[in-house]
Amino acid sequence: MIQATVRFAGKPTYTAPATLLGHNLEIAGDTAAGLLTERLTNPKFRGPADPLTGIAPGWQPVMFRNIQGMRFELTPGLSLSGQESQLIHNYSGRGAIGIGQTERWLRAGERLEVRLWARVQHHPVTLRAGIRPMALHAPIYDAASIPITATYWKAYRATLTSPRDDEHALFFLFLEEPGLVWLDQVHLQPEGVGALRSDLLAAIRTLDIPVLRFPGGCISTNYHWRHGTGPAHLRPNLQDPVFKWEVSYEFGTDEYLGLCRELGIQPHITINIGSGTPEEAGDWAAYCAAWFRDRGLEPPAIYWQMGNEHYGAWELGNMSGELYAAALREFVPAVRRAYPKARIIALGPETGEGLMAGERFPWREPVLEKAGDLVDLLALQWYASGWNEDPAVQQANALKGARDLAHAIQRTAADCRRHRLPIKVAVTEWNFWLRAAHYDGGIFLEPYDVQHGLFVSAVLHHFTRLLPDMELGNFYHLVNPMGIFISRGPAIQETPLAEVFRLYRPAFPGQVLPLEVSSPPFVEDIPMVDAACLRNVSADWLFL
Missing domain, CATH: 2.60.120.260 (Galactose-binding domain-like)
Structure with a gap:
C-alpha cells in the first residue's frame, strides 16, 4: 500500500493559462486526408506513374x-x-x-x-x-x-x-x-456537406483547444502558404522533400483560420525559414490580417513561430545559432509590420548540431545575444522516449523525460533572465515517443496507453509549477500521425489521451495553489504520487 500526504502550502500564486493545453496540426502524412470529406486517394493524380500501367499512385x-x-x-x-x-x-x-x-x-x-x-x-x-x-x-x-x-x-x-x-x-x-x-x-x-469531416470537428470540439499550431512541424520548412489559398481545385499536391511523403494544400490557410474561428482557437503559425523568404512570411501575415478584417473581425493575437528545429541536422534549413539570429532579424520585422498583434516565437534549445556526427555548437546564447530583442517566447521541442521491455522501467523513463523537460524549461528561463529579456518559454511540441516511425508508410502510429497518459499528466503538472516562466505548450499531435484522434475510415477513433486532456481542460485558466506532497519515491527524485491544484471560478481542481 502506498501512503502519501498532500497539503496546501499557501495562497494561490500565478495563473496557469489555457495555452498550456495547446495542440499541433501538422499537414504531413495523412493529416489533411483525415480532416477532409474526400473518399478518394490522390484525387489530383500526383505522380510518378506506375511504369507498368501509366496510372497515378492510388489508382x-x-x-x-x-x-x-x-x-x-x-x-x-x-x-x-x-x-x-x-x-x-x-x-x-x-x-x-x-x-x-x-x-x-x-x-x-x-x-x-x-x-x-x-x-x-x-x-x-x-x-x-x-x-x-x-x-x-x-x-x-x-x-x-x-x-x-x-x-x-x-x-x-x-x-x-x-x-x-x-x-x-x-x-x-x-x-x-x-x-x-x-x-x-x-x-x-x-453530397451537400462541407470540405471538413463534421464527425471529426465534433470530436475536436470536445477538447476545447485553446491554441493550435499549423502547418507543422518539420513540414513547415518547405510549406509555401500561397499554394493553400484560393479555389481548392487549383491547389497542388506536391512532393514532400522532408518526410518523403506528400505536402497537401487541400487544407490550407483559409480552412485553418476558419477552423480556429469556428472553435474559438487562437492561431499559431509556423513560418517557413527552411526554404521561404522574409517577403513570403510578411505576405502570409498580411493575408491573415486581411482574412479577419474581410469578415468584419479584429485580427486576434497570433503566435508566429520562426521555423522549426533548424538546430537539428535532420531539418531542411539546418543552421547555426548565429545564422538563425540573422534570419530572425530579417523575418521578424516583416511579420510584425504586417501583423502588429504577433507573438513571436524563436527556437531556443541550448545547443544545435551540424552535418557531421557529434558536431555541436551553441544555439540559445547567440540567439539571445543577437536577436533576443525581437522575441516574445523561446521554444523547446521535446520528445521523451526510453523503450524497455520491462513496463516499470519504461514508465520510469517516461516520468524522467517529463522531469528533464521541466529542468530544460528552467534553464531556458534562467538564460532569458540573465540577458534581462522579458521572454516567456514555450514547448511547441512534446510527447512520449516509442513506436511511430517515418518508414511506416505515412501512418506514423503511436498507440497510446496508460504510460502515455501518466506522461501527459506529469508534464502538465510540471507546467503549472513553472509559472510565470511558461506561456505555451503544444502537444504533438491532434489528428492521425501520433494523433489523439484517428480519422482513417468511416468512424473516428478516439485514443485514451483525449480523455486525459478533457480531464484537465476545465481547470485552465486557473490560479495555481501551492502544494506540499509527501510521497515515497518512484525512481530517483520522482515521487510515487504527484499532485497539482488549480482554482478558477468554477471549482478547485486537485489532480493526483
Missing part, C-alpha cells in the same frame, strides 16, 4: 478481363495546377475498362457527389462513374454517365447513391467508346 486499371485496346498515361505539365493529368485513351471501343480505387468506404443511403475536371481531344466522349462491391460478378451499386464535351478544362458532376454499408467498395471510372480524355482531378464526397 489502378479496372477491367473484367485482360482486354487490350486501352492506354493510360500520366501527362506532365498538362493540368490546372501545372502538375500531371491522367490520360485515358480507348482506341478499341471496348467497354467496362478504365481506372478505379478499391477499399472505398460507403454508408447505406448516402448520396455521393462525383466531381471531376476533364478535357477531351477532337470529339466529346462519355465517362461512366460508379460504385460497386469488390465481388467481380456482383451487381453494381450505382452508376452515372458523364458527358465530357469540351477540349478545355471544365468541371463535371454526377451523383451516386449507396444502397448499403461497405468498407471495401470499388469506385470506377470507365471510358467505353473510342476517344481520349484527360482527368485533372476526380473527387468523391458526400
Whole structure:
C-alpha cells in the first residue's frame, strides 16, 4: 500500500493559462486526408506513374478481363495546377475498362457527389462513374454517365447513391467508346456537406483547444502558404522533400483560420525559414490580417513561430545559432509590420548540431545575444522516449523525460533572465515517443496507453509549477500521425489521451495553489504520487 500526504502550502500564486493545453496540426502524412470529406486517394493524380500501367499512385486499371485496346498515361505539365493529368485513351471501343480505387468506404443511403475536371481531344466522349462491391460478378451499386464535351478544362458532376454499408467498395471510372480524355482531378464526397469531416470537428470540439499550431512541424520548412489559398481545385499536391511523403494544400490557410474561428482557437503559425523568404512570411501575415478584417473581425493575437528545429541536422534549413539570429532579424520585422498583434516565437534549445556526427555548437546564447530583442517566447521541442521491455522501467523513463523537460524549461528561463529579456518559454511540441516511425508508410502510429497518459499528466503538472516562466505548450499531435484522434475510415477513433486532456481542460485558466506532497519515491527524485491544484471560478481542481 502506498501512503502519501498532500497539503496546501499557501495562497494561490500565478495563473496557469489555457495555452498550456495547446495542440499541433501538422499537414504531413495523412493529416489533411483525415480532416477532409474526400473518399478518394490522390484525387489530383500526383505522380510518378506506375511504369507498368501509366496510372497515378492510388489508382489502378479496372477491367473484367485482360482486354487490350486501352492506354493510360500520366501527362506532365498538362493540368490546372501545372502538375500531371491522367490520360485515358480507348482506341478499341471496348467497354467496362478504365481506372478505379478499391477499399472505398460507403454508408447505406448516402448520396455521393462525383466531381471531376476533364478535357477531351477532337470529339466529346462519355465517362461512366460508379460504385460497386469488390465481388467481380456482383451487381453494381450505382452508376452515372458523364458527358465530357469540351477540349478545355471544365468541371463535371454526377451523383451516386449507396444502397448499403461497405468498407471495401470499388469506385470506377470507365471510358467505353473510342476517344481520349484527360482527368485533372476526380473527387468523391458526400453530397451537400462541407470540405471538413463534421464527425471529426465534433470530436475536436470536445477538447476545447485553446491554441493550435499549423502547418507543422518539420513540414513547415518547405510549406509555401500561397499554394493553400484560393479555389481548392487549383491547389497542388506536391512532393514532400522532408518526410518523403506528400505536402497537401487541400487544407490550407483559409480552412485553418476558419477552423480556429469556428472553435474559438487562437492561431499559431509556423513560418517557413527552411526554404521561404522574409517577403513570403510578411505576405502570409498580411493575408491573415486581411482574412479577419474581410469578415468584419479584429485580427486576434497570433503566435508566429520562426521555423522549426533548424538546430537539428535532420531539418531542411539546418543552421547555426548565429545564422538563425540573422534570419530572425530579417523575418521578424516583416511579420510584425504586417501583423502588429504577433507573438513571436524563436527556437531556443541550448545547443544545435551540424552535418557531421557529434558536431555541436551553441544555439540559445547567440540567439539571445543577437536577436533576443525581437522575441516574445523561446521554444523547446521535446520528445521523451526510453523503450524497455520491462513496463516499470519504461514508465520510469517516461516520468524522467517529463522531469528533464521541466529542468530544460528552467534553464531556458534562467538564460532569458540573465540577458534581462522579458521572454516567456514555450514547448511547441512534446510527447512520449516509442513506436511511430517515418518508414511506416505515412501512418506514423503511436498507440497510446496508460504510460502515455501518466506522461501527459506529469508534464502538465510540471507546467503549472513553472509559472510565470511558461506561456505555451503544444502537444504533438491532434489528428492521425501520433494523433489523439484517428480519422482513417468511416468512424473516428478516439485514443485514451483525449480523455486525459478533457480531464484537465476545465481547470485552465486557473490560479495555481501551492502544494506540499509527501510521497515515497518512484525512481530517483520522482515521487510515487504527484499532485497539482488549480482554482478558477468554477471549482478547485486537485489532480493526483
